[in-house]
Amino acid sequence: AQKVTQAQTEISVVEKEDVTLDCVYETRDTTYYLFWYKQPPSGELVFLIRRNSFDEQNEISGRYSWNFQKSTSSFNFTITASQVVDSAVYFCALNIKNSGGSNYKLTFGKGTLLTVNP
Amino acid sequence: DAGITQSPRHKVTETGTPVTLRCHQTENHRYMYWYRQDPGHGLRLIHYSYGVKDTDKGEVSDGYSVSRSKTEDFLLTLESATSSQTSVYFCAISDWQGKGYTFGSGTRLTVV
Numbered sequence: 636a637q638k639v640t641q642a643q644t645e646i647s648v649v650e651k652e653d654v655t656l657d658c659v660y661e662t663r664d665t666t667y668y669l670f671w672y673k674q675p676p677s678g679e680l681v682f683l684i685r686r687n688s689f690d691e692q693n694e695i696s697g698r699y700s701w702n703f704q705k706s707t708s709s710f711n712f713t714i715t716a717s718q719v720v721d722s723a724v725y726f727c728a729l730n731i732k733n734s735g736g737s738n739y740k741l742t743f744g745k746g747t748l749l750t751v752n753p
Numbered sequence: 754d755a756g757i758t759q760s761p762r763h764k765v766t767e768t769g770t771p772v773t774l775r776c777h778q779t780e781n782h783r784y785m786y787w788y789r790q791d792p793g794h795g796l797r798l799i800h801y802s803y804g805v806k807d808t809d810k811g812e813v814s815d816g817y818s819v820s821r822s823k824t825e826d827f828l829l830t831l832e833s834a835t836s837s838q839t840s841v842y843f844c845a846i847s848d849w850q851g852k853g854y855t856f857g858s859g860t861r862l863t864v865v
Contacts, residue, residue, distance in 0.1 A: 641795075668852055680843065680856040687852075726795060730852070738803045739847070740786065740811070741854055745795040 637662045637731045641744035648717055649752050656712040656747050658727030664688075668730035669703065669710045670741070675723040683725075686710065717751045724748050756780040759844050759857035766864055772831040774860050776844030778824075784847040785827035787811075787819065789840040790859075796843060802827055834864045 640659045648654045660669065671683040684694060686703050694701045698715045714721055727744045756779040766772050776785060784803055788796040788811075798811030800819040808819050816838060818830045831838055844857040 644793075670854070672856075678841070679858055682854070685852065738801070738809065739784065739850065740798055740801055741845070741847075742798070743788075743796040745793065 637664075637729065637742065639727050639729045639742055639744035641725075641727055641747050643747045644745070645748045645750070647750045647752065650719060651716050652751075653713060653715050654717050654749065654751075656714075656725050656727075656749065658710045658712065658744060660708050660710065660727070660729045662729060662731055664731060670728040670730065671701065671710075671712050672726045672728065673723045674726065674746070680726075683712075714749075717749075719751050719753055722749060722751045757844060757846050757855050757857045759842075759860050761860060762858065763861045764863070766834050766862070768835060768864055769833050772834050772862065772864075774829040774842055774844075774862070776827045776829070776846075776857060778827075778846045780846055780855070781824060782846040783824075783849045785821065786845040786847070786854075787817075787827070787829045788843045788845065789813065789838075790843060791840050799829065799842075834862075836864050838862065839864045 638661050667688045669686045673681040673683055684701055691703050700713045702711045724746045726746045728741050730739055730741050758777050760775045786801040787799040790796045797813045799813055799817050800808055800811055802808045802821040805821055820828045842860045845854050847854045
């Protein structure tokens, strides 16, 4: 099976706390891409990061950081010093080939609703 | 500015009526996708297209059909809308290797 699991349905934190959103994936492919998207209350999907399966370097972008570990099939997302504006639904997604092996499509986890309280 | 637009943005329709949602892109990308978003389910793939007149089913394709007669347009049709198809529908486009995805703003469809 090829799928993405975000076990945390909802997380609530107080502003300035650090928070980690978990993502575990399953795939038979050796080449794949992982993504994180943010969906604020306004509803649009905002791209945050893409990581390919051959690059296990962690990445930091401002208050955001991502930890990719192939050994545990995880791609976790940490927000440092959270802010109210970080309140959103966050989706992890896996780019996989179809059964014929020729076309790509994006499979999403169910999302984690993050609420940052002042 | 993202090169992808969905229409309409909102629609209310009655059970049993046909509905067509349109996705239009100006990026000349090969791949186009239709997803639906429902609480507790995240985004689920309905259908996708990998070229003009080339389409394939996703995980929740029952009750939906699609057409792509030209590169820039991907239409999603509900032949006979049901209340279970009340959802937010997102279109997405990507380059040929699927490494980058751009999403439309979504269409909120309510079937009463």
